[in-house]
Amino acid sequence: MENYEMTIVGAGLAGITAARRLNKQGRNQFLLVDKSKSVGGRLATRRVANGKADHGAQFFTVRTEELDEEVQDWLKKGWITNWFGDDHPRYTAVDGMNKLAKQLSEEFTPSLESKVTSIVEKEGAYEVTDDKGQVWKSEKVLLTMPIPQIVQLLKDSELSVQPSALKQLKSISFEPTYVGIFHFKTPTSLPEIGQVDQGLPDGVERIVDHQKKGISDEVIVSVYMTGDWSRRYFGEDYVMSLMQEKLASYLNWDDLESEQLKRWRYAQAKNVLRSSYLDLKGDATLVAAGDAFLRENDEAGRTRIESAYLSGKDAAAYLSW
Ligand SMILES: Cc1cc2nc3c(=O)[nH]c(=O)nc-3n(C[C@H](O)[C@H](O)[C@H](O)COP(=O)(O)OP(=O)(O)OC[C@H]3O[C@@H](n4cnc5c(N)ncnc54)[C@H](O)[C@@H]3O)c2cc1C
Incomplete structure (x- = not known):
């Protein structure tokens, strides 16, 4: 059975950002899995005849220095452009938002078309199973799907987590x-x-x-x-x-x-949690993150691309401590 230091469930921007951080630190014993055919999640672009259309996020704004630093790099690489807005730029990907997700994850190989269906605690680690019947071991698990899907997976897995954490997750719709x-x-x-x-x-x-x-x-x-x-x-x-x-x-x-x-x-x-990730068991082995987890000092106060980015980054830092 394969054994990983960490499994990241969901290759949307939060999951990709977490994976990028681990990769940069040289901690490449992780598995990034997504149920879809492509990475990106809500950074979604569809081919239509000989054209294409973004049909998830259209653009993003930047309030933090951390994302701004990345954005300057993405601008230099020609991945994104300032679509409109002089005082508050609305950045968009030059070749569709999904392409940006692909560019951000090109340094590692996500496991696609793999829907995680259960996570079970076994011998001090987690045993993760997907819808194809593949099973692997993981010391830690980071969940980055939309919160209702996290709640459902915890329920299906019969995984016991801290009641206060579950209550917080269930309060988000x-x-x-x-x-x-x-x-x-x-x-x-x-x-x-x-x-x-x-x-x-x-x-x-x-x-x-x-x-x-x-x-x-x-x-x-x-x-x-x-x-x-x-x-x-x-x-x-x-x-x-x-x-x-x-x-x-x-x-x-x-x-x-x-x-x-x-x-x-x-x-x-519709509503958000005021911490950029949630430790579900209190022992830094099972953490939930994603765009609905906002830093306490987040001024925008709403779920968006920047909150997904910061949440993924903070969660990875916490888990790889
Ligand atoms: C229509 C629409 C318009 C938007 N417009 C904007 C905008 O203009 N500006 C902006 O800033 N934000 C916008 N957003 C929000 C933005 O897209 C999100 O905040 C951000 O992309 C979320 O990233 P994430 O990684 O948290 O989640 P997601 O992108 O949802 O990633 C979660 C991933 O988990 C995968 N997954 C789910 N369950 C499983 C499972 N069991 N096993 C394996 N994989 C699983 C999914 O396939 C998905 O890829 C918009 C969103 C939508 C839908």
Whole structure:
């Protein structure tokens, strides 16, 4: 049976950042696993015909020196660009947000299409099992999935954790988000910057034209619905036609080539925890992290790319002490 110093469950930005930190320290006895075909989690980009569209995070802002230092490096490498905003730059990845996740994880090999289904304590370590029946040993485990999925995995594993930690995890809920991805035959009349987030009809949060954003050769538009709206219509089969009705005056539906719908069950946390990670057993062997874990002094107070980054970084520092 393979034996690792640490298993990081989830290769979104929090998991990748934790892995990068361990890697930099030369502690490469870790396994980064993700259930998906690609790393990135909510840093998601989809190919549509000969174009592409981001359909998770669109951009990120920076408040801390730590992330800013990285960002200066990513800018130099040509991985990201300042999309808009002079005083408060909105950075975005030049080739789609998922590409940035891939670039950040190119120094190690994540184990993909491996969904962790159980974690059991055995002989002073953890035995981790995935949905393919693979089993490995790990001295420590870092969980970085959206909190409701962490809670579910703990329950399925019948793993006993500190009641106060479990209570904190259970106090966090996530909102869903519907994203419509539309391919048009002709350019849109959206502003040159390629995004609108003001004055939109009720229920619509953001519209992004990826040709104008600069990442797509074809006109691919993502329409983000609000959490409230998405929850209300979650699972209904007519959401695409509702979106089209709402945006009749923004997009030329006669020129529509194709459409797809992305349902994020866990898009953004509605409330947050005020510590950048949580030690679930109190012995620094099983830790939860991710974007809903905010540093105590976090000024933005909301879940976002920067909080995922800082949480992954802090959790790795704690676990590799
Ligand atoms: C629609 C949408 C729009 C957004 N817009 C913005 C924005 O504009 N700006 C911004 O800053 N933030 C935005 N965000 C939030 C941002 O994307 C997240 O805060 C951040 O990417 C979260 O990173 P994470 O690593 O914490 O979690 P995730 O990216 O969710 O990573 C968790 C990973 O765990 C994996 N996983 C889950 N369960 C298992 C399992 N059992 N076994 C193995 N792997 C598992 C998942 O596949 C996933 O890859 C947006 C999010 C969404 C969904």
